[in-house]
Amino acid sequence: MTRTREECAALDAADPLAGFRAEFALPEGVIYLDGNSLGALPRRTPERVRELVEVEWGQQLIRSWNDAGWFALPHTLGARIAPLVGAAAGQVVVCDTTSVNLFKVLTAALRLRPGRRTVLAEQAAFPTDLYIAEGVTGLVEGTRSVLLPSAADLDGMLDEDVAVVLLSHVDYRTGELLDMAGITRRVQQAGALMIWDVCHSVGALPIELDACGVDFAVGCTYKYLNGGPGSPAFLYAAERHQAAAAQPLSGWFGHARPFDFEPGYEPLPGIGKFLTSSPSMLGQVALGASLDIWERADLQAVRAKSLALTDLFVELVEPLKLEVATPRASERRGSQIALRHPDGYPVVQALIERGVIGDFRAPDLMRFGFTPLYVGYRDVWDAAHHLAEVLESGEWRAERFNRRGAVT
Amino acid sequence: MTRTREECAALDAADPLAGFRAEFALPEGVIYLDGNSLGALPRRTPERVRELVEVEWGQQLIRSWNDAGWFALPHTLGARIAPLVGAAAGQVVVCDTTSVNLFKVLTAALRLRPGRRTVLAEQAAFPTDLYIAEGVTGLVEGTRSVLLPSAADLDGMLDEDVAVVLLSHVDYRTGELLDMAGITRRVQQAGALMIWDVCHSVGALPIELDACGVDFAVGCTYKYLNGGPGSPAFLYAAERHQAAAAQPLSGWFGHARPFDFEPGYEPLPGIGKFLTSSPSMLGQVALGASLDIWERADLQAVRAKSLALTDLFVELVEPLKLEVATPRASERRGSQIALRHPDGYPVVQALIERGVIGDFRAPDLMRFGFTPLYVGYRDVWDAAHHLAEVLESGEWRAERFNRRGAVT
Numbered sequence: 001m002t003r004t005r006e007e008c009a010a011l012d013a014a015d016p017l018a019g020f021r022a023e024f025a026l027p028e029g030v031i032y033l034d035g036n037s038l039g040a041l042p043r044r045t046p047e048r049v050r051e052l053v054e055v056e057w058g059q060q061l062i063r064s065w066n067d068a069g070w071f072a073l074p075h076t077l078g079a080r081i082a083p084l085v086g087a088a089a090g091q092v093v094v095c096d097t098t099s100v101n102l103f104k105v106l107t108a109a110l111r112l113r114p115g116r117r118t119v120l121a122e123q124a125a126f127p128t129d130l131y132i133a134e135g136v137t138g139l140v141e142g143t144r145s146v147l148l149p150s151a152a153d154l155d156g157m158l159d160e161d162v163a164v165v166l167l168s169h170v171d172y173r174t175g176e177l178l179d180m181a182g183i184t185r186r187v188q189q190a191g192a193l194m195i196w197d198v199c200h201s202v203g204a205l206p207i208e209l210d211a212c213g214v215d216f217a218v219g220c221t222y223k224y225l226n227g228g229p230g231s232p233a234f235l236y237a238a239e240r241h242q243a244a245a246a247q248p249l250s251g252w253f254g255h256a257r258p259f260d261f262e263p264g265y266e267p268l269p270g271i272g273k274f275l276t277s278s279p280s281m282l283g284q285v286a287l288g289a290s291l292d293i294w295e296r297a298d299l300q301a302v303r304a305k306s307l308a309l310t311d312l313f314v315e316l317v318e319p320l321k322l323e324v325a326t327p328r329a330s331e332r333r334g335s336q337i338a339l340r341h342p343d344g345y346p347v348v349q350a351l352i353e354r355g356v357i358g359d360f361r362a363p364d365l366m367r368f369g370f371t372p373l374y375v376g377y378r379d380v381w382d383a384a385h386h387l388a389e390v391l392e393s394g395e396w397r398a399e400r401f402n403r404r405g406a407v408t
Numbered sequence: 409m410t411r412t413r414e415e416c417a418a419l420d421a422a423d424p425l426a427g428f429r430a431e432f433a434l435p436e437g438v439i440y441l442d443g444n445s446l447g448a449l450p451r452r453t454p455e456r457v458r459e460l461v462e463v464e465w466g467q468q469l470i471r472s473w474n475d476a477g478w479f480a481l482p483h484t485l486g487a488r489i490a491p492l493v494g495a496a497a498g499q500v501v502v503c504d505t506t507s508v509n510l511f512k513v514l515t516a517a518l519r520l521r522p523g524r525r526t527v528l529a530e531q532a533a534f535p536t537d538l539y540i541a542e543g544v545t546g547l548v549e550g551t552r553s554v555l556l557p558s559a560a561d562l563d564g565m566l567d568e569d570v571a572v573v574l575l576s577h578v579d580y581r582t583g584e585l586l587d588m589a590g591i592t593r594r595v596q597q598a599g600a601l602m603i604w605d606v607c608h609s610v611g612a613l614p615i616e617l618d619a620c621g622v623d624f625a626v627g628c629t630y631k632y633l634n635g636g637p638g639s640p641a642f643l644y645a646a647e648r649h650q651a652a653a654a655q656p657l658s659g660w661f662g663h664a665r666p667f668d669f670e671p672g673y674e675p676l677p678g679i680g681k682f683l684t685s686s687p688s689m690l691g692q693v694a695l696g697a698s699l700d701i702w703e704r705a706d707l708q709a710v711r712a713k714s715l716a717l718t719d720l721f722v723e724l725v726e727p728l729k730l731e732v733a734t735p736r737a738s739e740r741r742g743s744q745i746a747l748r749h750p751d752g753y754p755v756v757q758a759l760i761e762r763g764v765i766g767d768f769r770a771p772d773l774m775r776f777g778f779t780p781l782y783v784g785y786r787d788v789w790d791a792a793h794h795l796a797e798v799l800e801s802g803e804w805r806a807e808r809f810n811r812r813g814a815v816t
Contacts (some may be wrong), residue, residue: 263533278628282457283638283691
């Protein structure tokens with residue numbers, strides 16, 4: 001391998017983000033390269049959750065809806081996520097799941113483009129996005145969902161029937177990063193609205209929803225944002241659309257006067273109309289604890305380190321002669337590296353037994369996520385070293401690595 | 409007052425459910441009569457949540473989706489709620505919020521009654537149910553939502569255009585309990601499908617969804633079931649409808665093979681098709697801790713004590729000459745008593761200052777919920793005594809009791 005472990009140690013010593021590692025409670029002996037699936041536990045989260053459970057719920061009980069700010073959390077957490085996605089105030093709320101929020105913005109967007117019938121979504125999107133597009137267009141009379149073979153085919157398919165284009169900013173398998181500004185412009189020039197799924201980019205790189213003129217976006221908080229398993233999702237609706245937008249999951253949290261208990265729905269005037277009902281407070285406060293860290297993290301530094309870590313990993317695994325599915329150009333790459341191997345599943349399992357946790361996506365992708373707040377350069381060296389040993393030794397052929405669980 | 413505090417102490421001593429009080433971590437000096445809004449904290453929940461956060465998330469990380477059973481929780485928790493609502497296996501899942509689940513079953517029900525256009529829902533329903541009915545019918549071409557002035561008007565409005573009737577089993581304000589068996593039968597005889605909202609009855613009294621032939625039901629777990637603030641909701645779909653039912657929030661958790669990551673949606677064959685996406689694991693495990701208690705609670709004993717507590721409260725407050733909005737007949741009463749008072753808001757605030765926590769619903773209802781697992785007969789006596797003192801003293805007129813928070 002080209003770089004030595006000592007050189008990597010020197011990079012760690014000079015890393016301006018190195019101090020963040022202590023903010024996370026990672027297990028001993030583990031190199032965690034799956035923060036693009038489930039982010040690590042922030043060290044202060046357990047105490048914040050304990051306080052929520054034992055004091056706010058247990059002792060203050062129902063009064064916490066007012067006194068502890070529970071009722072406002074979907075808004076206050078949204079305001080804290082806004083800078084991470086380049087959004088001015090009043091355009092982000094934290095609620096429900098990515099799929100549910102996509103349902104809301106997709107129906108809202110379709111209604112803003114009456115006369116157009118088509119939702120265009122990339123075939124390689126995380127499948128739940130496609131399933132939700134099917135669900136929406138199956139319900140809204142006269143609309144249809146069409147698969148885009150790849151983002152490169154977009155221009156040829158942007159006809160006057162396209163109401164909405166839905167794309168992932170970073171591909172969940174290959175880690176390819178799309179050109180948000182350019183694609184959004186072309187979609188809007190064709191008269192359609194643009195929805196971005198930023199699940200795999202938020203917290204991994206700077207996002208500029210406002211500057212790119214994006215119409216709507218959805219994202220999750222349990223990957224790079226470290227909100228915890230199943231932590232609440234968020235949605236962005238550009239201020240210019242909020243007055244005219246309407247979404248059908250019109251629950252009481254989005255009502256203009258929820259505590260008047262009126263039988264007729266009247267939405268809040270702004271982003272609040274995208275709320276539906278009571279969120280999990282445990283999930284919301286755990287996310288809040290994680291966002292405390294993000295308030296001190298410089299996204300430009302995060303991006304610089306992400307590119308350095310992923311470059312280093314590609315360089316170190318080059319002798320293994322595996323196909324790198326992730327684009328090499330930095331402007332086309334998120335914060336993960338995907339390597340193809342026909343027996344990727346057992347290879348990943350063998351790595352996990354060695355304490356190097358990545359994951360596998362069918363049919364042949366080994367995914368390694370690099371989260372700059374808690375992964376260092378020596379971790380990358382060690383992970384590449386283990387991968388080389390697993391492949392050279394053939395240990396992945398052992399029967400125990402070939403039994404699949406429900407989640408692979 | 410007719411009954412003495414000593415007589416109430418004797419009732420507590422003979423109470424077969426008295427032992428459950430020790431399962432909850434209630435604050436000192438508080439009589440908590442708002443468990444119909446947010447249930448109390450089970451004593452073992454903090455440790456279960458700590459284990460989830462620190463061990464399953466923090467140490468086991470992504471592996472817990474398989475190893476800790478996370479992926480199966482919407483099903484396994486659903487199976488544990490099933491006996492509380494009289495449902496045979498395979499008909500209940502725990503996911504999302506009541507509003508989101510109502511959206512799913514309402515759209516599914518409409519599709520099962522093509523040619524019929526009307527959703528009939530009671531004007532006095534908890535408003536989010538009406539708002540969701542508006543949301544669904546606003547989206548599904550040719551359907552409409554019609555308000556039923558009261559459940560008593562149902563027969564006159566059950567014409568051949570009604571596709572679905574949506575009612576609350578227990579009224580959130582008055583505590584009135586509807587006749588689930590009789591109403592379901594009449595609705596189905598008229599060719600419509602019946603959806604029950606059991607938010608205010610689950611855990612308060614036995615529910616017999618299967619025996620009543622109910623089509624669909626939704627409910628929350630943060631009231632009598634003590635799952636915690638914003639804990640996940642559940643939904644019931646009768647087995648006979650599952651094959652034909654389709655719901656549009658068709659996320660990957662409802663897919664037949666979610667980890668094949670196919671671009672086309674193919675639902676799970678059974679109740680699982682009603683799942684959408686990753687639930688809050690903090691919310692799910694907190695609910696699991698609470699359901700441990702419910703496995704030992706006899707719902708017939710819960711119902712008997714609930715009626716005894718509410719009877720006692722009505723008897724004790726009779727000298728105060730307040731209008732009781734809750735039906736006196738036990739077969740028409742849930743587990744709360746609502747008293748009318750034109751200045752109910754400050755009266756409730758004055759009670760809260762004394763440690764008696766109830767709540768207020770506009771325009772004039774003071775609500776007192778009696779949760780048989782942790783409220784005793786002396787508590788009822790003390791609460792009635794405090795209410796009498798607050799009204800006699802006029803202390804509720806103090807300015808501090810008249811400032812309203814966001815959640816009242």
